[in-house]
Amino acid sequence: MAKLGNAAAAIRPKGSGSVKAKVIGGLILAVIVIIALFNIFNFADTDANKIGLHYGGGVVEDKKFKSIIPPGSTNKLIGPGDTVYSYPTDQRSYIIGGAGADTDGGDEVTVVSKDNVRLGVRVQVYFTLNRTEETLRSFHERIGLKTDAYEDSGWNGMLQSYFRPQIDRALAAVATNFTWAELYNNESKKAAFQTAASQEFTRLLPAAVGGDYFCGPSYTGSNACGELSFTIQKPTPLDKGIIDGLEAKQRAELAKATQEQKNQQVDVELQSVKQQVAMLGAQGYLLKSAIESGKIQFMVIPQNGNVSIPVPTTGQTTTSPSR
Numbered sequence: 193m194a195k196l197g198n199a200a201a202a203i204r205p206k207g208s209g210s211v212k213a214k215v216i217g218g219l220i221l222a223v224i225v226i227i228a229l230f231n232i233f234n235f236a237d238t239d240a241n242k243i244g245l246h247y248g249g250g251v252v253e254d255k256k257f258k259s260i261i262p263p264g265s266t267n268k269l270i271g272p273g274d275t276v277y278s279y280p281t282d283q284r285s286y287i288i289g290g291a292g293a294d295t296d297g298g299d300e301v302t303v304v305s306k307d308n309v310r311l312g313v314r315v316q317v318y319f320t321l322n323r324t325e326e327t328l329r330s331f332h333e334r335i336g337l338k339t340d341a342y343e344d345s346g347w348n349g350m351l352q353s354y355f356r357p358q359i360d361r362a363l364a365a366v367a368t369n370f371t372w373a374e375l376y377n378n379e380s381k382k383a384a385f386q387t388a389a390s391q392e393f394t395r396l397l398p399a400a401v402g403g404d405y406f407c408g409p410s411y412t413g414s415n416a417c418g419e420l421s422f423t424i425q426k427p428t429p430l431d432k433g434i435i436d437g438l439e440a441k442q443r444a445e446l447a448k449a450t451q452e453q454k455n456q457q458v459d460v461e462l463q464s465v466k467q468q469v470a471m472l473g474a475q476g477y478l479l480k481s482a483i484e485s486g487k488i489q490f491m492v493i494p495q496n497g498n499v500s501i502p503v504p505t506t507g508q509t510t511t512s513p514s515r
Contacts, residue, residue, distance in 0.1 A: 206493035234272050240264045242278040243323055245332050249273040260325055277332055277342040279321055283409045286351045288359065289425070303363045303427070309434065311427040315359055317393075318409040318421040331405040343431030354401050362392035367427075372434070375427040382426065390422035 238244045244261030248254060248271060261268050263281050270276065289300045289312075301311035322328065332342070339353060340346025366388040367375070374381035397420075398404050408418025472480060 207366075229314040234270045234274055236261060236265070236268045236270050236274075236276040238263055238265045238268075238276070238278055241279050241280055241282040243328070244268075244276040244278050245329065246270055246356065247275050247277070249275050257329055260498050261326075277336065279328065279332070279336070279342060280347070281321070281323060283318060283320055285319075286317045286355045287315070288356070301360055301363050302430070303367035303368060305372040305375060305427075306368055307371045310430045311367065311372055311375060312430055313363055313367075313427045315363070316423045317355065317359070319406045320409060322405050322407050322411070322417060323413045327403060329407060330403055331381045334402055335405070347492075355397070358393055358396040360394055362389045363424075365392050372427070372429055377430065377435050381513055382424075385427070386422070389424065390419075393422055 236244060236246070238261050243263050244265070246258045246261055246268075248256055248258050258270075258274070261276055268276075300314055303311050303313055305311055305323070322331070335344055335354070336346075339350040341350040363457050364454055366385060370381055370385055375385055397406065404417065406420060409421050468480070486514060
């Protein structure tokens, strides 16, 4: 048995264990190198409707702005530990009182009219983010980092925190210049209210956020910033009984106008009768009226002609003599 064992050991290749260990060690080393490379060479992507802000974050450098990453970029090489914050480039909205994204539920802005009636107002604001480098950096560092606006939930929270209070203030400031009926039932007054509210909101928003961070919906990044689109729906009294009273008043006014029109028509007909009586006399007017109503029938008899005249009492026809 000892001889057989020595024979088996003699035919086993020398160094096979060390080769296997070298292979395993090489694979481990390769994996470590790959991991290290991925940490050294960091890559970033942006969606077609997002623009990126590239900030340094390595061990040996400050966390400062490095570059803008354009929309639709793929495998953009950035440094180890660097971060890219993405913001939207497409049109966005903030809607109060409707369904959909960026919506403040079924809420309404409450304002008080000139005649002290509380009204509910629904508002839609459409805009884009100002993408000039300096302005976008300022927005990110002053607003975005504080509200996490580079995330969807943070973006919606940012709008709620900064847009809603200024909308409330703008509408409240201008609503006191109009009566509730003007805002509810007068299109020209409603348009004037919307224009005034839009101007006030455009003035208040930059002061609240600290810069001209928002542009109009037609802004593309290379044209003029433009004004935000600010629209309102019909302001409606919160007390529905006020609307019912207005509708009842309008129905009464319509009925009154209809009756006045009928009275005017009767006056015209009476004046016509007076003129005919003055011209024909009372008997002549009565005869004319009877003929026109068909109560009196007459026939024109030609000379030297035979005419058959119905006789109501007998129902027979008589022939008048020739003349």
